[in-house]
Amino acid sequence: MSHDTFNENDWRRLLQSLGENPDRPGLLETPTRVAKAWQHWTSGYDQDPVELLKAFEDGAEQYNELIVVRGIPVYSHCEHHLAPFFGKATIGYLPNGKIVGLSKLTRLVDCFAKRLQVQERMTIQIAEALMNALEPKAVGVVVKCRHMCMESRGIRTPGEETITSAMLGELQPNLALRTEFLALARES
């Protein structure tokens, strides 16, 4: 099921309010295209992280070390300006009998990125969803993004990166585990 975004007439009106002529040839298909694009960029509202994160059914796993996936693409929009922010996420967890398909971690990031967001909230949502679904001993999430609302306007700081993290479970008190996670998370 998908939610409604603005319909084509709304986008026509937006073009007009920008001082454009929505009937000129280059813009004729734009309202339809933009409505479809925003449907995609906000498709996370229609996804349920609990459904996404169904653990493998075939019994308890004996793997007791950190599982870390890094370089997960993040494409989101800030709720302040509807401007893109994008970058990479790293997710790690220390399982407690349940593991999940690796691709689901990328899907989990997408589920929260494809909504209107602030980077901090998105980071925590990803970590908490994984904690709730798999009940692992620890979850760590690090997100590094560039925000177009800061780079192309406003403060104008091209190339600036914002790094957020969420550490849950044993990653909070256990400094050795945290150090190991951060070492694995670091880009080589």
Ligand SMILES: Nc1nc2c(ncn2[C@@H]2O[C@H](COP(=O)(O)OP(=O)(O)OP(=O)(O)O)[C@@H](O)[C@H]2O)c(=O)[nH]1
């Ligand atoms: N904490 C946080 N702030 C964000 C994020 N994305 C954008 N912002 C900030 O949200 C703030 C909105 O501030 P406002 O003062 O209401 O908007 P503004 O006048 O456009 O601010 P400037 O960007 O400073 O010109 C800005 O400081 C943005 O940099 C995010 O993911 N997290």
Ligand SMILES: [Zn+2]
């Ligand atoms: Zn913004």
